[in-house]
Amino acid sequence: MLGRLNHVAIAVPNMEEAAAVYRDTLGAKVSEAVPQPDHGVTTVFVELENTKIELLEPLGDDSPILSYLKKNPKGGIHHVCYEVEDIMAARDQMREKGATITGTGEPKIGAHGKPVIFLHPKDFNGTLIELEQV
Ligand SMILES: C[C@@H](C(=O)O)C(=O)SCCNC(=O)CCNC(=O)[C@H](O)C(C)(C)COP(=O)(O)OP(=O)(O)OC[C@H]1O[C@@H](n2cnc3c(N)ncnc32)[C@H](O)[C@@H]1OP(=O)(O)O
Ligand SMILES: [Co+2]
Numbered sequence: 001m002l003g004r005l006n007h008v009a010i011a012v013p014n015m016e017e018a019a020a021v022y023r024d025t026l027g028a029k030v031s032e033a034v035p036q037p038d039h040g041v042t043t044v045f046v047e048l049e050n051t052k053i054e055l056l057e058p059l060g061d062d063s064p065i066l067s068y069l070k071k072n073p074k075g076g077i078h079h080v081c082y083e084v085e086d087i088m089a090a091r092d093q094m095r096e097k098g099a100t101i102t103g104t105g106e107p108k109i110g111a112h113g114k115p116v117i118f119l120h121p122k123d124f125n126g127t128l129i130e131l132e133q134v
Contacts, residue, residue: 006051011078036111090131
Protein backbone atom coordinates (compact mmCIF):
# COMPACT_ATOMS: atom_id res chain seq x y z
CA MET A 1 0.00 0.00 0.00
CA LEU A 2 2.78 2.47 0.87
CA GLY A 3 4.41 4.50 -1.86
CA ARG A 4 7.14 7.12 -1.56
CA LEU A 5 8.14 9.12 1.49
CA ASN A 6 6.48 12.50 0.84
CA HIS A 7 7.84 14.40 3.83
CA VAL A 8 9.24 14.26 7.33
CA ALA A 9 7.65 16.93 9.53
CA ILE A 10 9.47 18.80 12.29
CA ALA A 11 7.50 20.79 14.87
CA VAL A 12 9.24 24.07 15.69
CA PRO A 13 8.54 26.78 18.27
CA ASN A 14 9.63 29.61 15.94
CA MET A 15 9.21 29.32 12.19
CA GLU A 16 11.43 32.25 11.22
CA GLU A 17 14.35 30.81 13.16
CA ALA A 18 13.77 27.28 11.90
CA ALA A 19 13.48 28.37 8.25
CA ALA A 20 16.68 30.40 8.64
CA VAL A 21 18.55 27.34 9.96
CA TYR A 22 17.58 25.30 6.89
CA ARG A 23 18.10 28.19 4.43
CA ASP A 24 21.22 29.87 5.82
CA THR A 25 23.04 27.26 7.90
CA LEU A 26 22.20 24.13 5.91
CA GLY A 27 21.88 25.86 2.52
CA ALA A 28 18.57 24.28 1.52
CA LYS A 29 15.79 25.55 -0.73
CA VAL A 30 13.06 26.80 1.61
CA SER A 31 9.49 27.79 0.63
CA GLU A 32 7.42 30.69 1.94
CA ALA A 33 5.42 30.12 5.15
CA VAL A 34 1.80 29.13 4.41
CA PRO A 35 -0.94 29.17 7.06
CA GLN A 36 -3.03 25.96 7.02
CA PRO A 37 -6.04 26.98 9.15
CA ASP A 38 -7.79 23.61 8.60
CA HIS A 39 -4.82 21.91 10.25
CA GLY A 40 -3.92 24.43 12.95
CA VAL A 41 -0.37 24.87 11.69
CA THR A 42 1.77 27.11 9.50
CA THR A 43 3.99 25.15 7.11
CA VAL A 44 7.30 25.75 5.37
CA PHE A 45 8.62 23.10 2.98
CA VAL A 46 12.32 22.43 2.59
CA GLU A 47 12.84 20.93 -0.87
CA LEU A 48 15.40 18.14 -1.02
CA GLU A 49 16.33 16.12 -4.09
CA ASN A 50 14.58 12.99 -2.93
CA THR A 51 11.95 14.21 -0.45
CA LYS A 52 10.76 17.19 1.59
CA ILE A 53 11.02 18.40 5.16
CA GLU A 54 7.87 20.08 6.49
CA LEU A 55 8.46 22.63 9.24
CA LEU A 56 5.36 23.07 11.43
CA GLU A 57 4.58 25.99 13.70
CA PRO A 58 1.39 26.12 15.78
CA LEU A 59 -1.46 28.22 14.37
CA GLY A 60 -4.32 29.10 16.76
CA ASP A 61 -5.15 28.06 20.30
CA ASP A 62 -6.18 24.48 19.51
CA SER A 63 -3.27 23.54 17.26
CA PRO A 64 -2.67 19.75 17.30
CA ILE A 65 1.07 20.34 17.76
CA LEU A 66 0.83 22.42 20.96
CA SER A 67 1.00 19.49 23.36
CA TYR A 68 3.92 18.01 21.40
CA LEU A 69 5.84 21.30 21.69
CA LYS A 70 5.04 21.50 25.37
CA LYS A 71 6.76 18.13 25.81
CA ASN A 72 9.52 19.03 23.32
CA PRO A 73 10.06 22.79 23.75
CA LYS A 74 12.93 22.98 21.26
CA GLY A 75 10.92 21.08 18.65
CA GLY A 76 11.41 17.63 17.18
CA ILE A 77 10.35 15.16 14.52
CA HIS A 78 6.54 15.17 14.56
CA HIS A 79 5.39 12.83 11.78
CA VAL A 80 6.33 11.04 8.59
CA CYS A 81 4.14 11.24 5.50
CA TYR A 82 3.86 8.34 3.07
CA GLU A 83 2.14 8.49 -0.31
CA VAL A 84 -0.78 6.22 -1.17
CA GLU A 85 -2.72 5.94 -4.41
CA ASP A 86 -6.22 5.84 -2.94
CA ILE A 87 -6.84 7.51 0.43
CA MET A 88 -10.27 5.95 1.03
CA ALA A 89 -8.98 2.45 0.27
CA ALA A 90 -5.99 3.10 2.54
CA ARG A 91 -8.27 4.41 5.31
CA ASP A 92 -10.53 1.35 5.10
CA GLN A 93 -7.57 -1.03 5.02
CA MET A 94 -6.04 0.62 8.11
CA ARG A 95 -9.37 0.39 9.95
CA GLU A 96 -9.70 -3.28 9.04
CA LYS A 97 -6.25 -3.88 10.52
CA GLY A 98 -7.32 -2.19 13.74
CA ALA A 99 -5.35 1.06 13.40
CA THR A 100 -6.80 4.29 14.80
CA ILE A 101 -7.39 7.13 12.34
CA THR A 102 -7.15 10.44 14.25
CA GLY A 103 -9.94 13.03 14.29
CA THR A 104 -13.17 12.27 12.44
CA GLY A 105 -11.48 9.68 10.23
CA GLU A 106 -12.53 11.62 7.14
CA PRO A 107 -9.68 12.83 4.89
CA LYS A 108 -8.84 16.54 4.93
CA ILE A 109 -7.12 18.46 2.17
CA GLY A 110 -3.44 18.71 3.09
CA ALA A 111 -0.66 21.16 2.31
CA HIS A 112 -0.30 19.90 -1.27
CA GLY A 113 -4.01 20.18 -2.10
CA LYS A 114 -4.41 16.39 -1.80
CA PRO A 115 -6.44 14.39 0.75
CA VAL A 116 -4.62 13.24 3.88
CA ILE A 117 -5.36 11.19 7.01
CA PHE A 118 -3.32 10.61 10.17
CA LEU A 119 -2.70 7.27 11.92
CA HIS A 120 -2.33 7.36 15.70
CA PRO A 121 1.25 6.84 16.96
CA LYS A 122 0.14 4.23 19.53
CA ASP A 123 -0.33 1.71 16.69
CA PHE A 124 2.91 2.55 14.84
CA ASN A 125 5.89 2.29 17.18
CA GLY A 126 5.27 5.72 18.65
CA THR A 127 5.38 7.45 15.25
CA LEU A 128 2.53 9.62 13.97
CA ILE A 129 1.93 8.72 10.31
CA GLU A 130 0.29 10.90 7.66
CA LEU A 131 -0.97 9.24 4.50
CA GLU A 132 -1.33 11.48 1.46
CA GLN A 133 -3.05 10.54 -1.76
CA VAL A 134 -0.93 11.32 -4.81
C1 LIG B 1 -0.63 20.38 6.76
C2 LIG B 1 -0.57 18.87 6.89
C3 LIG B 1 0.16 18.26 5.69
O1 LIG B 1 1.35 17.90 5.76
O2 LIG B 1 -0.50 18.18 4.62
C4 LIG B 1 0.06 18.43 8.21
O3 LIG B 1 1.03 17.73 8.31
S1 LIG B 1 -0.77 18.98 9.59
C5 LIG B 1 0.18 18.39 10.99
C6 LIG B 1 -0.54 18.65 12.26
N1 LIG B 1 -1.75 17.81 12.37
C7 LIG B 1 -1.77 16.66 13.06
O4 LIG B 1 -0.79 16.27 13.72
C8 LIG B 1 -3.08 15.90 13.06
C9 LIG B 1 -2.98 14.53 13.66
N2 LIG B 1 -2.55 14.59 15.07
C10 LIG B 1 -3.41 14.41 16.11
O5 LIG B 1 -4.60 14.17 15.90
C11 LIG B 1 -2.86 14.54 17.50
O6 LIG B 1 -1.69 15.35 17.50
C12 LIG B 1 -2.54 13.17 18.16
C13 LIG B 1 -1.44 12.42 17.41
C14 LIG B 1 -3.78 12.31 18.21
C15 LIG B 1 -2.02 13.46 19.56
O7 LIG B 1 -3.02 14.17 20.19
P1 LIG B 1 -2.74 15.01 21.52
O8 LIG B 1 -1.57 15.90 21.27
O9 LIG B 1 -4.00 15.63 21.99
O10 LIG B 1 -2.42 13.87 22.47
P2 LIG B 1 -1.55 13.77 23.75
O11 LIG B 1 -0.59 14.89 23.92
O12 LIG B 1 -2.50 13.46 24.82
O13 LIG B 1 -0.72 12.49 23.35
C16 LIG B 1 -1.27 11.18 23.32
C17 LIG B 1 -0.10 10.23 23.11
O14 LIG B 1 0.42 10.42 21.78
C18 LIG B 1 1.78 10.82 21.87
N3 LIG B 1 2.03 11.77 20.78
C19 LIG B 1 1.43 12.94 20.56
N4 LIG B 1 1.89 13.52 19.46
C20 LIG B 1 2.82 12.67 18.94
C21 LIG B 1 3.67 12.70 17.82
N5 LIG B 1 3.64 13.70 16.97
N6 LIG B 1 4.48 11.66 17.61
C22 LIG B 1 4.50 10.60 18.47
N7 LIG B 1 3.72 10.52 19.55
C23 LIG B 1 2.90 11.54 19.80
C24 LIG B 1 1.94 11.43 23.23
O15 LIG B 1 3.27 11.39 23.64
C25 LIG B 1 1.05 10.55 24.06
O16 LIG B 1 1.69 9.35 24.35
P3 LIG B 1 1.50 8.60 25.74
O17 LIG B 1 0.04 8.23 25.77
O18 LIG B 1 2.41 7.43 25.64
O19 LIG B 1 1.88 9.63 26.77
CO1 LIG C 1 2.49 16.72 7.12
